[in-house]
Amino acid sequence: MKILAMDTSNHPLSVALVEDWQLVAETTLNLAKNHSVYLMPTIESLMKSVDWQPEQLDRVVVAHGPGSYTGVRIAVTTAKTLATTLDIELVGISSLKLIAANVTTFAPEQLIVSFFDARRGNVFAGGYQWVSGKLVTSIPEKHVAFNSMLNALPSENRSTILVGELNDGLEEQLKNVTATQFKMAPENTTIPSAYQLALLSKQETPVKDIDGFVPNYLRMTEAEVEWQKLHPGESKQSYVREV
Amino acid sequence: MGERNLILAFESSCDETSIAVVEDGRTILSNIIATQIDSHKRFGGVVPEVASRHHIEQVTRCLKEALSKANVTYADLTAVAVTYGPGLVGALLIGVTAAKAVAFAHHLPLIPVNHMAGHIYAGRFVSDFEFPQMALLVSGGHTELVYIESENDFKILGETRDDAAGEAYDKIGRVLGVTYPAGKTIDQWAHQGEDTFDFPRAMEKDASYDFSFSGLKSSFINTVHNAEQRKVTLNKEDLAASFQQSVVDVLAEKTDRALDRFPVKQLVLAGGVAANLGLRERIERDMHQKHPATKLIMAPIKLCGDNAAMIGAAGYVAYQHQKRAQMDLNAEPGLSF
Numbered sequence: 001m002k003i004l005a006m007d008t009s010n011h012p013l014s015v016a017l018v019e020d021w022q023l024v025a026e027t028t029l030n031l032a033k034n035h036s037v038y039l040m041p042t043i044e045s046l047m048k049s050v051d052w053q054p055e056q057l058d059r060v061v062v063a064h065g066p067g068s069y070t071g072v073r074i075a076v077t078t079a080k081t082l083a084t085t086l087d088i089e090l091v092g093i094s095s096l097k098l099i100a101a102n103v104t105t106f107a108p109e110q111l112i113v114s115f116f117d118a119r120r121g122n123v124f125a126g127g128y129q130w131v132s133g134k135l136v137t138s139i140p141e142k143h144v145a146f147n148s149m150l151n152a153l154p155s156e157n158r159s160t161i162l163v164g165e166l167n168d169g170l171e172e173q174l175k176n177v178t179a180t181q182f183k184m185a186p187e188n189t190t191i192p193s194a195y196q197l198a199l200l201s202k203q204e205t206p207v208k209d210i211d212g213f214v215p216n217y218l219r220m221t222e223a224e225v226e227w228q229k230l231h232p233g234e235s236k237q238s239y240v241r242e243v
Numbered sequence: 244m245g246e247r248n249l250i251l252a253f254e255s256s257c258d259e260t261s262i263a264v265v266e267d268g269r270t271i272l273s274n275i276i277a278t279q280i281d282s283h284k285r286f287g288g289v290v291p292e293v294a295s296r297h298h299i300e301q302v303t304r305c306l307k308e309a310l311s312k313a314n315v316t317y318a319d320l321t322a323v324a325v326t327y328g329p330g331l332v333g334a335l336l337i338g339v340t341a342a343k344a345v346a347f348a349h350h351l352p353l354i355p356v357n358h359m360a361g362h363i364y365a366g367r368f369v370s371d372f373e374f375p376q377m378a379l380l381v382s383g384g385h386t387e388l389v390y391i392e393s394e395n396d397f398k399i400l401g402e403t404r405d406d407a408a409g410e411a412y413d414k415i416g417r418v419l420g421v422t423y424p425a426g427k428t429i430d431q432w433a434h435q436g437e438d439t440f441d442f443p444r445a446m447e448k449d450a451s452y453d454f455s456f457s458g459l460k461s462s463f464i465n466t467v468h469n470a471e472q473r474k475v476t477l478n479k480e481d482l483a484a485s486f487q488q489s490v491v492d493v494l495a496e497k498t499d500r501a502l503d504r505f506p507v508k509q510l511v512l513a514g515g516v517a518a519n520l521g522l523r524e525r526i527e528r529d530m531h532q533k534h535p536a537t538k539l540i541m542a543p544i545k546l547c548g549d550n551a552a553m554i555g556a557a558g559y560v561a562y563q564h565q566k567r568a569q570m571d572l573n574a575e576p577g578l579s580f
Contacts, residue, residue: 040347073340074336077340239297
């Protein structure tokens, strides 16, 4: 099985070609550059370098968020369009789970919490544990204030590993949390690897409704939040119609 | 040759996700348009992040439908064309990204298309083009007079310095309690009223071919607010008629002078506001009386709004002119001719 895996949910861009769960080629850029400009050329040159043709692909795997809205949409649009147009499998994996998987401890008790900065002191975060070689979600992903997330971590006799990039604001909040035991994972764990992404797809079933596949934003738009406040119970299933 | 040219075209610059298949630049085999108007109506205008989210929900469904309705497969296609600007960056990116994926997957050439050129080429479904040509483009985001010396060679003669004409309609519509987009209702009311308010005609006598609609908009809003303070109810049909007369006068006057200065074989009237009946009637009459030698091509009303068929038509011409994009094509929200 030939897999193309990609992630552009935050600053890094990672693309991998994987065959029968073995890495064939991988490129990761960590440049804060425009993913729209770099994603397809990276896929194109990687495929060319190993002499793969698009029609040989069997599966596309994409990190479907959370993260930068525009960034996530670029990979998700590319992935769902490739899967549709080539009529192949599509698998979506959480972007948070992807970096949590960089912490390769197999101690089942070990809680791994990954997070992305969501500005204004907030993060997107989720908690995971390795169970029989599979990474399972134990704290559902949400958009939350960093300190309240930290304070809500289980305080039993186990330390939590935090995976994510700390900017100044988040670091400040971290200092004020004393209730829980945790330690930061090494910095290299914050960089996503598309090879890892492809491997995580092994335990997932492909998306059934590719047309309906959208990013996991974890947040409504501000306009939508405001509107719903003013119009409780009026939301419709779909606001888009064909003309 | 003899082989048919089939272009798969993508358009997602604002609040419509549209994908079309166009044959030889002039026959629409399919033109799927998924509109988000009902969503943005809730907010009184297009919210960019909401628009991007709707586009990604729609894009592959529209793609499959465009192909099946046209009864063609990927193997039949000649090229993929896509709007890469101007427009909302997040919205444009969905079309650009999807178009690149399809072009890559099927080894097809990718043709970048300027959205405004697309609007002009809606006219090609009505008539063959002859050059030199002029286009009056009027939409929610743009108001431009474009001179086209020869095929695929666009030059802006004049454009709006502030609000686009369609934007002004939406803004005064809000004051009259008309939901976005307001153009159609204002047009209907205008036909039932009379120009009794005599709003300013901005830059009508100015030597340039530029437009301005914010003065008109302010004058309109002040008139309505003053009346409200005096507890006087103004006739909304007359207000609409007066506003529309001012807009149409300015557009027609500038076009007339541009045609005097740059004689052309054809004038194309296109863009969302080109569906306005008041504007169509006026330009038609003016052309008949003042420029009988210039042929007027009005984009079909159904193709005045954003759609991918027009991008396919413009893409066909760009394809003949060897215009190609590579996989690094990006959205250009501020793209100009």
